[in-house]
Amino acid sequence: MGCAEISQLTTLHRTRIAPSPTGALHLGNARTFLVNWALARQNGWEILLRIEDLDGPRIKRGAAEQAIDLLGWLGIDWDVGPIYQSDDLSPYQQAMSRLATAGDAFVCKCTRREIEAASRSAPHGEDHELRYHGTCRPAAATSVAAEEVDLASSGWRLRAPEGEQAFVDQFAGPQSIDVNATVGDFQVWTKGGLPSYQLAVVVDDARQRIDRVIRGDDLLGSTPRQVVLYERLGLAPTPEYWHLPLVRGEDGRRLAKRHGDTRLAQYRSQGVGPERVIGLLAAWSGMGGSCPMTAKEFAAAFRLGDLPHNDVVFRASDDAWLLTK
16 A cells, blocks of 8 residues: 555554564564554554565565564554655655754764774663764754755764653653753664664654554653654654563563563464463553463453563463464
């Protein structure tokens, strides 16, 4: 479905399910997507499926197709899509040019190693995000002529505002984060000629009329950056956000290979049915003990108020329950 068709749709609210084909879907991804889907079906929101495939070398061959297949296997459907970000880069290029010509962004030639060397603090969070110390930042906002905006080989950063950005998360509650103090001027365009996650998601959510965003709370810190981009690009209104707790291993770290093979594809290959997977996700979502159920049964019974505010811990007993015949 093209952009013209998207803009003609007139549903009241719209959310998106947006897997990134940088790896296989695991139980943690599935829980967030299932809750997102259930909330949409309960409230009559339209669902758009977006494949966020702009992460260059990290994209895994066949991962997008597998994600789409596994969502269907679980019983999660959608109303629009799939739409692939990589199919059309022009909306991101136009947005980046607007930021540069307005003086809101500047070229940054620093490497990650140089930024790390300049940083006095440890990386932020599990994604090792470093605070940028303004090495390339001009003393004053500087407009760049449109014909001089290099999007082929230059990296660009947005001038971060001073002070805290406040917003209300519909699940996590009121938030106040100082972008400048936490990450500084953040990347909006890469040297590889692609938009950063922050810019791409804002451009897409705005043009695809996404006004309900449900995602993991590892992205809670990204929200104020995205709100700033909405403001700088003159896009309104910003979506309402729900940031949900993550699934972690018993060591407290975000679910990953070190905690065993929690990929949905692996469980399916071992004969585990979708009803059993959803039963475990239901137990993790405040719906009592593990009991096999369909996605539709999950949507009928799920209540956001019962969803625990603490992270979920994936245990060996969960794996054993899934594999019980």
